[in-house]
Amino acid sequence: MTAYCLETAQLTHYFPHNEMGLDNICLQVPAGAIYGFLGPNGAGKTTTLKLILGLLRKQQGSIRIFGESFDTHRVAILKRVGSLIESPSVYAHLTAAENLRLLQKIYQCPAARVREVLALTGLLDTGAKKVQRFSLGMKQRLSIAIAMLHNPSLLILDEPTNGLDPAGIIEMRALLRQLNQESNITIVISSHLLTEIEKLVTHVGIINKGKLLYQGELHTLTGQRAAGSRTVIDCSDAARSLTLILENGWTGVLEEGKVLLESVSREGLADINQRLVMAGIQVYDMNTRRNDLEDIFMNLTNN
Numbered sequence: 001m002t003a004y005c006l007e008t009a010q011l012t013h014y015f016p017h018n019e020m021g022l023d024n025i026c027l028q029v030p031a032g033a034i035y036g037f038l039g040p041n042g043a044g045k046t047t048t049l050k051l052i053l054g055l056l057r058k059q060q061g062s063i064r065i066f067g068e069s070f071d072t073h074r075v076a077i078l079k080r081v082g083s084l085i086e087s088p089s090v091y092a093h094l095t096a097a098e099n100l101r102l103l104q105k106i107y108q109c110p111a112a113r114v115r116e117v118l119a120l121t122g123l124l125d126t127g128a129k130k131v132q133r134f135s136l137g138m139k140q141r142l143s144i145a146i147a148m149l150h151n152p153s154l155l156i157l158d159e160p161t162n163g164l165d166p167a168g169i170i171e172m173r174a175l176l177r178q179l180n181q182e183s184n185i186t187i188v189i190s191s192h193l194l195t196e197i198e199k200l201v202t203h204v205g206i207i208n209k210g211k212l213l214y215q216g217e218l219h220t221l222t223g224q225r226a227a228g229s230r231t232v233i234d235c236s237d238a239a240r241s242l243t244l245i246l247e248n249g250w251t252g253v254l255e256e257g258k259v260l261l262e263s264v265s266r267e268g269l270a271d272i273n274q275r276l277v278m279a280g281i282q283v284y285d286m287n288t289r290r291n292d293l294e295d296i297f298m299n300l301t302n303n
């Protein structure tokens with residue numbers, strides 16, 4: 001049986017005067033996972049994460065974290081959860097270390113933890129630099145440092161890459177991967193862009209209009225890629241190529257003077273290429289367009 005770090009059952013929430021609400025959300029986040037919680041703007045991601053953290057009162061359903069009910073073990077659970085839902089309040093005229101020292105006293109965690117989280121988030125060398133002079137990427141890293149201060153086992157991050165440039169996004173991915181692998185922290189990260197987090201996550205949950213449309217391991221979703229791939233072959237004799245291809249048991253059609261194949265594996269394409277060349281046909285180009293993850297995501301969220 002899988003040990004879930006976080007599990008919700010039939011989580012439901014409606015805001016007054018808003019027809020759309022969260023409808024029976026059953027999240028299952030395995031311990032040690034990096035779980036990408038994906039959906040377009042307004043899908044219900046922030047609402048779900050706020051319910052999980054007790055920032056919104058749930059109307060129906062249940063939440064279990066670390067195997068305990070959130071209703072009965074709220075304080076103990078929250079001591080082991082770090083979060084970034086909206087940008088935390090920090091003093092812009094103080095340094096990263098000064099901000100962290102203030103919070104360390106409030107959270108009553110060991111003073112040495114400030115240096116540890118600065119090191120973890122790559123902010124040790126920011127020294128006397130005040131937060132007001134930080135780049136957005138550095139501010140986001142400081143937010144993660146704050147979330148990490150009390151040494152949590154689960155991090156819940158709402159769109160932490162929002163507003164970051166491509167280099168900042170890559171840096172953030174590297175940081176989260178490191179926290180997951182070296183500090184063994186389970187991470188839930190929401191995003192409206194699959195491409196931004198598909199290189200990072202092990203599991204995904206896709207939500208739209210308050211409903212969970214897909215949940216599972218990333219590789220199950222990526223498995224849908226090969227099916228539906230299209231290959232266009234540009235060659236010196238399309239008609240003779242197609243005859244050869246059909247004779248050898250593949251299916252294809254002619255389209256605009258080129259051969260169009262559907263769902264042929266890489267090995268199959270190599271074989272076809274070899275047969276065409278052996279038959280004296282010049283192959284100029286074989287272009288395969290796989291059903292990319294973003295297409296799968298768009299198909300799920302558009303229907």
Ligand SMILES: Nc1ncnc2c1ncn2[C@@H]1O[C@H](COP(=O)(O)OP(=O)(O)OP(=O)(O)O)[C@@H](O)[C@H]1O
Binds near residue numbers: 043047
């Ligand atoms: N406090 C609130 N009162 C009323 N409606 C709300 C409130 N907060 C959110 N909503 C509505 O709930 C729905 C889900 O919003 P939510 O912020 O959870 O979506 P999201 O997936 O996080 O989107 P985004 O990426 O835009 O933040 C939206 O229709 C939103 O307008």
